[in-house]
Amino acid sequence: MNMQIPAIIACKLTRLALRLMGRGGTALPGKVALRICPNLLGYLAKNVKTVVITGTNGKTTSARIVEQAFIQTGKSYFANKSGANLITGITAEFAAHSTIFGRPKCEYAVIECDEAATKAIVRQLRPSLVLVTNIFRDQLDRYGEVAHTLENIRIGLSAAPEATLCLNADCSLTASLAAELPNRTVFFGVDVPIYKNRVSEVSDAPYCIRCKSEYEYDYVTYAHLGGYRCPKCGYSRPKPRVSVTRILSQTADSSRIEITADGASHTADISLPGGFNIYNAVGAFTALTEFGFSASEALSALGGFECAFGRMEKFDFGLSPIRMILVKNPAGCNQVLNFLTNLDGDAVFVICLNDNYADGTDISWIWDVNFEVLLGMGESLKKVLVSGIRADDMALRLIYAGIPDSMLEVVYDYDELIERMASSETPVFVMPTYTAMLDLRRRLSEKFGVSNFWE
Ligand SMILES: [Zn+2]
Incomplete structure (x- = not known):
């Protein structure tokens, strides 16, 4: 018997029931x-033109720009x-957007896909285009090593030879996919360094993926991204078709860059700050123009979208602006520090470290983050407040980084923490892990009526 229709009906009914129960x-x-x-999923996705966005960091933001x-x-x-990027969530989303007979109600789908789940999902989705943002070491206890992530993505993509691949040329891991797959491939990248002062980091990919020799770099944008080449076997950064050719300006809320594609240069305003978002922007621009959007449509998307869930939100309930940005792994956290410590002006930092399942239960990653870079801010750094379930571990890490006692304070109670943030006369930058962010947001909405914008 054909089980698709009963499955669709069951899915819709379960969803409705949960919604009626407020869950x-x-x-x-x-x-x-x-x-x-x-x-x-394969049945439902058959007649939908789908864009898939995957990779370790920047999926959600890239997907929102697209x-x-x-x-x-x-x-x-x-x-x-973003919370529904495994096969269950994606299947439910397709079922919700089809009739009970499985006919799609929409022509297109924009699907963020967990990189570890790509293997199972892409085979069924058969997307028209896949954007791979980058590959980094994520929370160790969930995904294992980068080679494993890369292999998962490769197997997933090998089931969709008709898809156009948009790959980050600056990530030696991501770019290596091109040689192993028959797909049409378009590379994007950043041709110039992004930061004046850069955090030095432990590279997640120091050695050549083909021959294990150490890479040489013409320049590094951040982490292992940049102009790499292997001195032994010649594997090197492919020349991107779409490049960021100049960084024109960077502020706490936005960046202006020059994107050059096929010889034509465009000035792009990105309504998000930081080098990692410059990558998200050029990746999304590439995906959009490859998917058939005009360059001007893609540029207007870069400047016109609202901040994605958890990515650099700004709150105005305090004496000074309060900005919050999610941190979830060493590479992501180093990028946030790169960006924040390169800003002009004074700052108070708040770091909230939890170790619930969704945060990653192993917090040893904080020792791979270069918090020492905070010292380079000199007088501009006014205070570092530490909170969350593992506040003491975080404080210990900062003491090892050389942050003086007088600058450092542990505030266990969130209500007290929020009071401190609200009464700060210096701009505040909050870096929470995932569940700490949910907690903070809930309390902010109770206290100040900040809306639950993820709903
Ligand atoms: Zn090599």
């Missing part, structure tokens, strides 16, 4: 559907939420 955002509807029909172009041009599309 959204669980994996249950997708689980129910896949139990009844394990290949439901989505913005679909919104601005009035296309019939749907997208998954």
